[in-house]
Structures are given as structure tokens and as C-alpha cells.
Amino acid sequence: MSPKFKQELPKLIKEGIISEEIAMKIESYYNLKTDNSSNKLFTVFGVIGSLLVGLGIILILAHNWDNFSKLTKTIFAFLPLIIGQIVVGYSLLKKKNSTWLESSGTFLFFGVGSSISLVS
Incomplete structure (x- = not known):
């Protein structure tokens, strides 16, 4: 509330x-x-952070992909998807702020993409 309004x-x-x-x-x-309004800068940094983490995971897995067994490849293919789904579920159930929701949605987006590409 503005100070003028309080006066x-x-x-x-x-x-x-x-x-x-x-x-x-x-x-x-x-x-x-x-108090309920979220900081837009935190949301932007959260999305950029989850974007970088998602891309980093994909790059690490892609670099070492030929050295893994079939079981390890299958586990690594679905692990980002499962982690992303858990984080999104936590954000929705605990009614976290928009930074959590946007960041977890971005991570899940890359989790789905990596799972599709790694399985195929």
C-alpha cells in the first residue's frame, strides 16, 4: 500500500x-x-537456470551415450522425465510461487524432449 494512501x-x-x-x-x-506478487526477475532467472540445467544434463548424457549399457540408457532416458514430474507435482501441490512453477515447467519440457530423443 502506498504511503499516501495510508495517510x-x-x-x-x-x-x-x-x-x-x-x-x-x-x-x-x-x-x-x-505480498503475494512475485518478483519477475526471480522468475526469469529461475527459467534460465532450469534451461541451463536441462541442457547440461542432455549434453552430458549425449557425450557419454555410447559407453552405457542398454539398462543404463533406459534409466537415463526416463530419469529427467521422472525428476521433472516430481518437481512439477511438488510445485503444484504446495502452491509455490510462479518462479517455481515456471522453472519446473521448463525443466519438465526438456525432460520430455530428452526422454523422447534418448529412447528413439
């Missing part, structure tokens, strides 16, 4: 326009509203 609430109470209870409700509403 107006006591004036409105003094003039009898609103009661003190309504002023408290208005103040708590705007305080809750501003």
Missing part, C-alpha cells in the same frame, strides 16, 4: 466516512495483495 485512511476515519474496522480491512487487503 488518507485516518482522515477518512476522522471525517466519519469509514469506520476504523473497515480501514483495518482495507489496509490488510492491500498488504496481502502486495
Whole structure:
């Protein structure tokens, strides 16, 4: 809530326009509203971070792919998909902020892509 708006609430109470209870409700509403907004910069860095982690995992697996057995290849093919699904489920069930949701969605996107490409 802006400082100017906070200065107006006591004036409105003094003039009898609103009661003190309504002023408290208005103040708590705007305080809750501003606290729930997420920082866009954290969301951007979260998406870029998960993008880099996803691409790094794909590069490491692709570099060493010929040295793995069939069972190891199968496990590595589905591991990013399973980890991404767990992180997305955690983000949705715990109702994390948009940074968690966007980052986990980006990681799951690359998990699906790597699983498809590694299995084929």
C-alpha cells in the first residue's frame, strides 16, 4: 500500500466516512495483495537456470551415450522425465510461487524432449 494512501485512511476515519474496522480491512487487503506478487526477475532467472540445467544434463548424457549399457540408457532416458514430474507435482501441490512453477515447467519440457530423443 502506498504511503499516501495510508495517510488518507485516518482522515477518512476522522471525517466519519469509514469506520476504523473497515480501514483495518482495507489496509490488510492491500498488504496481502502486495505480498503475494512475485518478483519477475526471480522468475526469469529461475527459467534460465532450469534451461541451463536441462541442457547440461542432455549434453552430458549425449557425450557419454555410447559407453552405457542398454539398462543404463533406459534409466537415463526416463530419469529427467521422472525428476521433472516430481518437481512439477511438488510445485503444484504446495502452491509455490510462479518462479517455481515456471522453472519446473521448463525443466519438465526438456525432460520430455530428452526422454523422447534418448529412447528413439
